[in-house]
Amino acid sequence: MKKLSLVLGCLFALLFITCEGPQGPPGFDGFDGLDGRDGIDGQDGVNILGKVIDIEGTFSEENDYGLLFEFPQTIEVFETDVVLVYLLWDQTEDSNGEAVDIWRLLPQTRILDQGLLQYNYDHTFLDVNIFLESDFDLGTLQSGDTDNQVFRIAVLPAETAQGSKLDLSNVYNVMGRLSVEEQNIQLIKLN
Structure with missing residues (x-):
């Protein structure tokens, strides 16, 4: 008899719980008087995409075999940012006969008849200084090593x-990460 009472009690409780009745009153809107509506729009944030630019200049005794490029107001660089400089090393052609640039990440060392020549750089969040270092007199360099050199920053x-895991030595991987296309890169000629 106890089992029958227990089974009937559970069945009755189950039927009572699953029955629907009239809908109750609506609940309160949100907490602390907030009704869940959107808040006021904030200010737009800074778009942190990075930047790529090309500079062209000539190393000479007058500029102490260095090219100083000051970042313009349009480029905001922070002290924690990574600044990379690539040298336009050569050009080749693709299968369609179109020119393809070959870039090398600095520093780059060349072995010349006079000795070792290195293209190197340093930077701050204000500028980039690209310079030549060697174990010989830089005045003996050929114009091909000094004149109209193109660098990608x-x-x-x-x-x-x-x-x-970005390969920083590959300028095209870096440009892809920054969503920069070749035709959008500005060339700045230094005096």
Whole structure:
């Protein structure tokens, strides 16, 4: 008899729980008087995409075999950003006969008849200084090593470079990460 009472009690409780009745009153809107509506729009944030630019200049005794490029107001560089400089080393042709640039990440060392020549750079968040170093008199360099040299400067936000498996030696990988296309890169000629 106890089992029958227990089974009937459970069945009755189950039927009572599953029955629908009239709908109750609506609940309260949100907490602390907030009704769940959107808040006021904030200010737009800074778009941290990075920047890539090309510069062209000639190394000479007058500029102490260095090219100083100051970042313009349009390029904001932070102390934590990564600044990379690539030298336009050569050009080749693709299968369609179109020119393809070959870039090398600095520093780059050349072995010349006079000795070792190195293209190197340093930077701050204000500028990039590209310079030549050698174990011989730089005045003996051929014009091909000094005149109208083209460099590509890439500024990567720290967030982009940290913990990344990005191959920094490949300028095209860096440009892809920054969503920069070749035709959008500005060339600045230095005096």
